[in-house]
Amino acid sequence: MNIGQAAQASGVSAKMIRYYEEIGLVPKAARRESGYRDYEEADIHRLRFIRRARDLGFTVDQIGELLGLWADRSRASSNVKTLALSHVEELRRKKAEIEGMIATLESLAQSCHGDDRPDCPILEELGAAGHDVSGLQAQPRRFGAPGFSPRRG
Amino acid sequence: MNIGQAAQASGVSAKMIRYYEEIGLVPKAARRESGYRDYEEADIHRLRFIRRARDLGFTVDQIGELLGLWADRSRASSNVKTLALSHVEELRRKKAEIEGMIATLESLAQSCHGDDRPDCPILEELGAAGHDVSGLQAQPRRFGAPGFSPRRG
DNA sequence: CATAAGGGTTCCCACCGTGGGAAGGTCAAG
DNA sequence: CTTGACCTTCCCACGGTGGGAACCCTTATG
Secondary structure (H helix, E strand, O other): OOHHHHHHHHOOOHHHHHHHHHOOOOOOOEEOOOOOEEOOHHHHHHHHHHHHHHHOOOOHHHHHHHHHHHHOOOOOHHHHHHHHHHHHHHHHHHHHHHHHHHHHHHHHHHOOOOOOOOOOHHHHHHHOOOOOHHHHHOOOOOOOOOOOOOOOO | OOHHHHHHHHOOOHHHHHHHHHOOOOOOOEEOOOOOEEOOHHHHHHHHHHHHHHHOOOOHHHHHHHHHHHHOOOOOHHHHHHHHHHHHHHHHHHHHHHHHHHHHHHHHHHOOOOOOOOOOHHHHHHHOOOOOHHHHHOOOOOOOOOOOOOOOO
16 A cells, blocks of 8 residues: 555654654554555554544644554553543643633723724733733633644544 | 744744744744854844744734734734634634544543443443444534644744 | 546644753843 | 953744655556
8 A cells, every 4th residue: 555545544644644654653654666565454554643642632642642552452541541631631731721822812802892982991902011811810820831833634 | 133033032933933934934034154144133022923823823824914914014903813712713613623532532421430340431432333332322424523733842 | 558637645834822051241249 | 450240043842743855656548
Protein backbone atom coordinates (compact mmCIF):
# COMPACT_ATOMS: atom_id res chain seq x y z
CA MET A 1 0.00 0.00 0.00
CA ASN A 2 1.38 3.40 -1.01
CA ILE A 3 1.42 6.36 1.30
CA GLY A 4 -1.44 7.94 -0.63
CA GLN A 5 -3.68 4.97 -0.07
CA ALA A 6 -2.61 4.81 3.54
CA ALA A 7 -3.53 8.46 3.91
CA GLN A 8 -6.92 7.92 2.39
CA ALA A 9 -7.60 4.84 4.46
CA SER A 10 -6.49 6.35 7.74
CA GLY A 11 -7.60 9.95 7.38
CA VAL A 12 -4.07 11.16 8.05
CA SER A 13 -2.50 13.16 5.24
CA ALA A 14 0.61 11.85 3.53
CA LYS A 15 2.52 14.85 4.81
CA MET A 16 1.53 14.05 8.34
CA ILE A 17 2.34 10.39 7.99
CA ARG A 18 5.88 11.31 6.98
CA TYR A 19 6.05 13.79 9.82
CA TYR A 20 4.90 11.24 12.38
CA GLU A 21 7.52 8.87 11.10
CA GLU A 22 10.17 11.54 11.32
CA ILE A 23 9.41 12.40 14.94
CA GLY A 24 9.21 8.74 15.82
CA LEU A 25 5.53 8.55 16.63
CA VAL A 26 5.19 5.70 14.17
CA PRO A 27 7.97 3.27 13.28
CA LYS A 28 9.80 3.77 10.00
CA ALA A 29 7.74 2.36 7.20
CA ALA A 30 9.01 -0.52 5.11
CA ARG A 31 10.38 0.51 1.73
CA ARG A 32 10.10 -1.10 -1.65
CA GLU A 33 12.98 -1.25 -4.05
CA SER A 34 11.77 1.98 -5.56
CA GLY A 35 12.09 3.75 -2.23
CA TYR A 36 8.33 4.05 -1.86
CA ARG A 37 6.98 3.51 1.62
CA ASP A 38 4.90 0.39 1.95
CA TYR A 39 2.03 0.12 4.42
CA GLU A 40 0.04 -2.81 5.74
CA GLU A 41 -3.20 -3.13 7.61
CA ALA A 42 -1.51 -2.85 10.99
CA ASP A 43 0.05 0.47 9.98
CA ILE A 44 -3.27 1.83 8.80
CA HIS A 45 -4.77 0.70 12.04
CA ARG A 46 -2.19 2.63 14.01
CA LEU A 47 -2.63 5.72 11.87
CA ARG A 48 -6.36 5.64 12.41
CA PHE A 49 -5.73 5.39 16.11
CA ILE A 50 -3.56 8.47 15.93
CA ARG A 51 -6.08 10.33 13.88
CA ARG A 52 -8.80 9.70 16.43
CA ALA A 53 -6.62 10.61 19.34
CA ARG A 54 -5.80 13.91 17.59
CA ASP A 55 -9.51 14.47 17.09
CA LEU A 56 -9.88 14.13 20.83
CA GLY A 57 -7.25 16.80 21.34
CA PHE A 58 -4.41 14.64 22.60
CA THR A 59 -0.98 16.03 21.90
CA VAL A 60 1.51 14.02 19.92
CA ASP A 61 3.37 13.20 23.12
CA GLN A 62 0.26 11.88 24.77
CA ILE A 63 -0.52 9.85 21.70
CA GLY A 64 2.91 8.31 21.99
CA GLU A 65 2.00 7.19 25.48
CA LEU A 66 -1.37 5.93 24.35
CA LEU A 67 0.22 3.92 21.58
CA GLY A 68 2.57 2.41 24.10
CA LEU A 69 -0.31 1.41 26.30
CA TRP A 70 -2.20 0.14 23.30
CA ALA A 71 0.68 -2.11 22.32
CA ASP A 72 1.20 -3.42 25.84
CA ARG A 73 -1.60 -5.89 26.19
CA SER A 74 -0.90 -6.48 29.85
CA ARG A 75 -0.97 -2.90 31.08
CA ALA A 76 -3.52 -1.94 33.70
CA SER A 77 -6.56 -0.15 32.32
CA SER A 78 -6.16 2.35 35.15
CA ASN A 79 -3.10 3.74 33.38
CA VAL A 80 -5.14 4.52 30.34
CA LYS A 81 -7.99 5.95 32.32
CA THR A 82 -5.66 8.21 34.26
CA LEU A 83 -4.15 9.55 31.09
CA ALA A 84 -7.56 10.15 29.59
CA LEU A 85 -8.90 11.88 32.66
CA SER A 86 -5.91 14.13 33.04
CA HIS A 87 -6.44 15.17 29.45
CA VAL A 88 -10.05 15.89 30.31
CA GLU A 89 -8.80 18.15 33.08
CA GLU A 90 -6.65 19.99 30.58
CA LEU A 91 -9.58 20.40 28.25
CA ARG A 92 -11.71 21.73 31.06
CA ARG A 93 -9.12 24.36 31.83
CA LYS A 94 -9.09 25.48 28.25
CA LYS A 95 -12.82 25.55 28.17
CA ALA A 96 -12.87 27.70 31.28
CA GLU A 97 -10.42 30.14 29.70
CA ILE A 98 -12.56 30.45 26.64
CA GLU A 99 -15.67 30.91 28.72
CA GLY A 100 -13.96 33.72 30.56
CA MET A 101 -13.13 35.42 27.32
CA ILE A 102 -16.63 35.01 26.03
CA ALA A 103 -18.16 36.39 29.20
CA THR A 104 -15.90 39.43 29.19
CA LEU A 105 -16.44 40.14 25.53
CA GLU A 106 -20.16 39.74 25.76
CA SER A 107 -20.47 42.08 28.65
CA LEU A 108 -18.34 44.61 26.82
CA ALA A 109 -20.34 44.18 23.64
CA GLN A 110 -23.58 44.52 25.49
CA SER A 111 -22.57 47.89 26.82
CA CYS A 112 -21.63 49.08 23.34
CA HIS A 113 -24.59 50.54 21.53
CA GLY A 114 -23.15 49.45 18.20
CA ASP A 115 -24.52 52.18 16.00
CA ASP A 116 -22.84 54.92 13.99
CA ARG A 117 -21.78 56.92 16.99
CA PRO A 118 -18.09 56.71 17.73
CA ASP A 119 -17.97 56.12 21.48
CA CYS A 120 -17.39 52.49 22.32
CA PRO A 121 -16.89 50.93 25.74
CA ILE A 122 -15.12 47.95 24.22
CA LEU A 123 -12.19 49.99 23.04
CA GLU A 124 -12.36 52.16 26.11
CA GLU A 125 -11.97 49.14 28.32
CA LEU A 126 -9.12 47.70 26.31
CA GLY A 127 -7.38 51.03 26.36
CA ALA A 128 -8.05 51.92 29.97
CA ALA A 129 -5.05 52.41 32.24
CA GLY A 130 -4.41 50.13 35.15
CA HIS A 131 -6.64 47.18 35.63
CA ASP A 132 -6.97 43.83 33.96
CA VAL A 133 -9.81 43.21 31.52
CA SER A 134 -10.34 39.76 32.86
CA GLY A 135 -11.10 41.38 36.19
CA LEU A 136 -14.40 42.45 34.71
CA GLN A 137 -15.60 38.91 35.10
CA ALA A 138 -13.43 37.95 38.06
CA GLN A 139 -11.73 35.26 36.00
CA PRO A 140 -8.86 33.23 37.41
CA ARG A 141 -5.76 35.33 36.93
CA ARG A 142 -3.88 33.52 34.24
CA PHE A 143 -5.40 33.02 30.87
CA GLY A 144 -2.26 31.89 29.22
CA ALA A 145 -2.14 28.15 29.40
CA PRO A 146 0.18 26.04 27.30
CA GLY A 147 -0.97 26.38 23.75
CA PHE A 148 -3.89 24.51 22.34
CA SER A 149 -4.06 23.72 18.67
CA PRO A 150 -6.78 21.41 17.55
CA ARG A 151 -6.39 19.48 14.36
CA ARG A 152 -7.08 21.46 11.29
CA GLY A 153 -7.77 18.91 8.73
CA MET B 1 11.84 54.53 28.96
CA ASN B 2 13.78 51.37 28.09
CA ILE B 3 12.20 48.29 26.63
CA GLY B 4 12.51 46.51 29.95
CA GLN B 5 10.52 49.14 31.76
CA ALA B 6 8.01 49.22 28.95
CA ALA B 7 7.64 45.47 29.26
CA GLN B 8 7.09 45.71 32.98
CA ALA B 9 4.62 48.54 32.65
CA SER B 10 2.61 46.98 29.87
CA GLY B 11 2.73 43.33 30.75
CA VAL B 12 4.17 42.48 27.32
CA SER B 13 7.60 40.85 27.36
CA ALA B 14 10.51 42.64 25.73
CA LYS B 15 10.76 39.82 23.25
CA MET B 16 7.19 40.28 22.24
CA ILE B 17 7.49 44.03 21.99
CA ARG B 18 10.29 43.61 19.48
CA TYR B 19 8.28 41.00 17.66
CA TYR B 20 5.22 43.23 17.43
CA GLU B 21 7.40 45.96 16.09
CA GLU B 22 8.90 43.63 13.53
CA ILE B 23 5.55 42.48 12.19
CA GLY B 24 4.28 46.03 12.15
CA LEU B 25 1.65 45.72 14.84
CA VAL B 26 3.23 48.66 16.64
CA PRO B 27 5.16 51.44 14.93
CA LYS B 28 8.94 51.37 15.10
CA ALA B 29 10.07 52.68 18.42
CA ALA B 30 12.19 55.80 18.66
CA ARG B 31 15.87 55.12 19.24
CA ARG B 32 18.43 56.87 21.40
CA GLU B 33 21.93 57.48 20.24
CA SER B 34 22.95 54.23 21.84
CA GLY B 35 20.48 52.34 19.68
CA TYR B 36 18.25 51.56 22.65
CA ARG B 37 14.53 51.75 21.97
CA ASP B 38 12.79 54.58 23.77
CA TYR B 39 9.17 54.36 24.87
CA GLU B 40 6.67 56.95 26.05
CA GLU B 41 3.36 56.77 27.80
CA ALA B 42 1.42 56.49 24.57
CA ASP B 43 3.46 53.44 23.57
CA ILE B 44 2.89 51.78 26.89
CA HIS B 45 -0.76 52.52 26.51
CA ARG B 46 -0.87 50.78 23.16
CA LEU B 47 1.06 47.80 24.46
CA ARG B 48 -1.34 47.42 27.33
CA PHE B 49 -4.17 47.50 24.84
CA ILE B 50 -2.53 44.71 22.89
CA ARG B 51 -1.90 42.69 25.97
CA ARG B 52 -5.54 42.84 26.98
CA ALA B 53 -6.74 42.01 23.53
CA ARG B 54 -4.46 38.96 23.53
CA ASP B 55 -5.89 37.98 26.89
CA LEU B 56 -9.28 38.02 25.24
CA GLY B 57 -8.04 35.67 22.57
CA PHE B 58 -7.88 38.07 19.65
CA THR B 59 -5.36 37.16 17.00
CA VAL B 60 -2.62 39.57 16.09
CA ASP B 61 -4.45 40.44 12.89
CA GLN B 62 -7.62 41.25 14.75
CA ILE B 63 -5.66 43.36 17.18
CA GLY B 64 -4.30 45.28 14.23
CA GLU B 65 -7.86 46.05 13.24
CA LEU B 66 -8.80 46.95 16.77
CA LEU B 67 -5.86 49.32 17.03
CA GLY B 68 -6.96 50.95 13.81
CA LEU B 69 -10.45 51.44 15.15
CA TRP B 70 -9.04 52.66 18.42
CA ALA B 71 -6.98 55.30 16.68
CA ASP B 72 -9.83 56.44 14.46
CA ARG B 73 -11.90 58.53 16.78
CA SER B 74 -14.69 58.95 14.31
CA ARG B 75 -15.33 55.30 13.48
CA ALA B 76 -18.76 53.87 14.19
CA SER B 77 -18.98 51.82 17.36
CA SER B 78 -20.86 49.21 15.35
CA ASN B 79 -17.62 48.32 13.61
CA VAL B 80 -16.01 47.49 16.89
CA LYS B 81 -18.99 45.61 18.15
CA THR B 82 -19.16 43.52 14.99
CA LEU B 83 -15.53 42.57 15.30
CA ALA B 84 -15.96 41.67 18.94
CA LEU B 85 -19.05 39.60 18.33
CA SER B 86 -17.56 37.71 15.45
CA HIS B 87 -14.68 36.85 17.71
CA VAL B 88 -17.18 35.64 20.27
CA GLU B 89 -18.61 33.36 17.60
CA GLU B 90 -15.18 31.96 16.97
CA LEU B 91 -14.68 31.36 20.66
CA ARG B 92 -18.00 29.60 20.89
CA ARG B 93 -17.01 27.27 18.11
CA LYS B 94 -13.82 26.38 19.90
CA LYS B 95 -15.68 25.88 23.11
CA ALA B 96 -18.08 23.53 21.38
CA GLU B 97 -15.22 21.51 19.96
CA ILE B 98 -13.68 21.15 23.36
CA GLU B 99 -16.99 20.18 24.87
CA GLY B 100 -17.33 17.49 22.27
CA MET B 101 -13.95 16.11 23.15
CA ILE B 102 -14.72 16.19 26.85
CA ALA B 103 -18.02 14.42 26.37
CA THR B 104 -16.48 11.68 24.27
CA LEU B 105 -13.59 11.16 26.61
CA GLU B 106 -15.75 11.10 29.67
CA SER B 107 -18.07 8.54 28.24
CA LEU B 108 -15.11 6.41 27.27
CA ALA B 109 -13.50 6.82 30.65
CA GLN B 110 -16.70 5.97 32.40
CA SER B 111 -16.92 2.65 30.62
CA CYS B 112 -13.34 1.83 31.58
CA HIS B 113 -13.18 0.16 34.96
CA GLY B 114 -9.74 1.64 35.56
CA ASP B 115 -8.25 -1.06 37.72
CA ASP B 116 -5.36 -3.43 37.18
CA ARG B 117 -7.11 -5.51 34.56
CA PRO B 118 -5.83 -4.89 31.06
CA ASP B 119 -9.01 -4.57 29.01
CA CYS B 120 -9.85 -0.97 28.31
CA PRO B 121 -12.67 0.40 26.17
CA ILE B 122 -10.84 3.67 25.67
CA LEU B 123 -8.05 2.10 23.68
CA GLU B 124 -10.47 -0.31 22.06
CA GLU B 125 -12.52 2.58 20.76
CA LEU B 126 -9.52 4.48 19.51
CA GLY B 127 -8.23 1.40 17.80
CA ALA B 128 -11.53 0.19 16.38
CA ALA B 129 -11.81 -0.09 12.62
CA GLY B 130 -14.16 2.06 10.68
CA HIS B 131 -16.16 4.63 12.53
CA ASP B 132 -15.39 8.04 13.93
CA VAL B 133 -14.85 8.46 17.67
CA SER B 134 -16.76 11.70 17.66
CA GLY B 135 -19.76 9.72 16.47
CA LEU B 136 -20.04 8.39 19.98
CA GLN B 137 -21.44 11.70 21.06
CA ALA B 138 -23.00 12.70 17.75
CA GLN B 139 -20.77 15.75 17.59
CA PRO B 140 -20.79 18.04 14.59
CA ARG B 141 -18.54 16.38 12.03
CA ARG B 142 -15.49 18.55 11.99
CA PHE B 143 -13.42 19.02 15.06
CA GLY B 144 -10.52 20.57 13.31
CA ALA B 145 -11.03 24.29 13.25
CA PRO B 146 -8.33 26.80 12.45
CA GLY B 147 -5.83 26.68 15.24
CA PHE B 148 -6.33 28.28 18.57
CA SER B 149 -3.40 29.31 20.69
CA PRO B 150 -4.14 31.37 23.75
CA ARG B 151 -1.45 33.52 25.25
CA ARG B 152 0.98 31.70 27.36
CA GLY B 153 2.48 34.34 29.47
C1' DC C 1 8.48 1.76 -27.20
C1' DA C 2 7.81 6.66 -25.97
C1' DT C 3 5.52 9.79 -23.56
C1' DA C 4 2.40 11.87 -20.27
C1' DA C 5 0.01 11.89 -16.01
C1' DG C 6 -0.08 10.97 -11.57
C1' DG C 7 2.02 8.98 -8.01
C1' DG C 8 6.15 8.85 -4.89
C1' DT C 9 10.83 10.93 -2.60
C1' DT C 10 13.56 14.60 -0.06
C1' DC C 11 14.25 19.23 1.26
C1' DC C 12 13.19 23.81 2.51
C1' DC C 13 9.81 27.57 3.80
C1' DA C 14 5.67 29.39 5.92
C1' DC C 15 2.26 30.15 9.58
C1' DC C 16 1.38 31.85 15.01
C1' DG C 17 3.12 33.39 19.28
C1' DT C 18 6.38 32.63 22.39
C1' DG C 19 10.75 31.51 24.73
C1' DG C 20 15.95 30.55 24.88
C1' DG C 21 20.36 31.87 24.11
C1' DA C 22 24.79 33.61 21.94
C1' DA C 23 27.73 37.49 20.72
C1' DG C 24 28.44 41.97 21.35
C1' DG C 25 27.44 47.15 22.79
C1' DT C 26 25.86 50.51 26.85
C1' DC C 27 24.99 52.30 31.10
C1' DA C 28 25.17 53.12 36.05
C1' DA C 29 27.08 52.19 40.34
C1' DG C 30 30.96 50.85 43.21
C1' DC D 1 38.07 50.60 35.59
C1' DT D 2 35.42 46.82 36.51
C1' DT D 3 31.23 44.56 37.27
C1' DG D 4 26.70 43.45 36.37
C1' DA D 5 22.43 44.60 34.51
C1' DC D 6 20.56 45.93 30.61
C1' DC D 7 20.23 46.59 25.60
C1' DT D 8 21.09 45.15 20.51
C1' DT D 9 20.65 41.67 16.58
C1' DC D 10 20.49 37.07 15.03
C1' DC D 11 19.34 32.27 14.99
C1' DC D 12 16.76 28.12 16.87
C1' DA D 13 13.02 25.69 18.99
C1' DC D 14 8.23 24.22 19.84
C1' DG D 15 3.37 21.87 17.59
C1' DG D 16 1.20 20.67 13.81
C1' DT D 17 0.09 21.59 9.32
C1' DG D 18 0.35 23.08 4.49
C1' DG D 19 2.86 24.59 0.08
C1' DG D 20 6.01 23.81 -3.29
C1' DA D 21 10.40 22.68 -5.92
C1' DA D 22 13.23 19.22 -7.97
C1' DC D 23 13.61 14.88 -8.90
C1' DC D 24 12.46 9.59 -9.41
C1' DC D 25 8.93 5.65 -10.24
C1' DT D 26 4.86 3.44 -12.21
C1' DT D 27 1.24 2.76 -15.16
C1' DA D 28 -1.71 3.58 -18.96
C1' DT D 29 -2.23 4.98 -23.55
C1' DG D 30 -1.08 6.13 -28.38
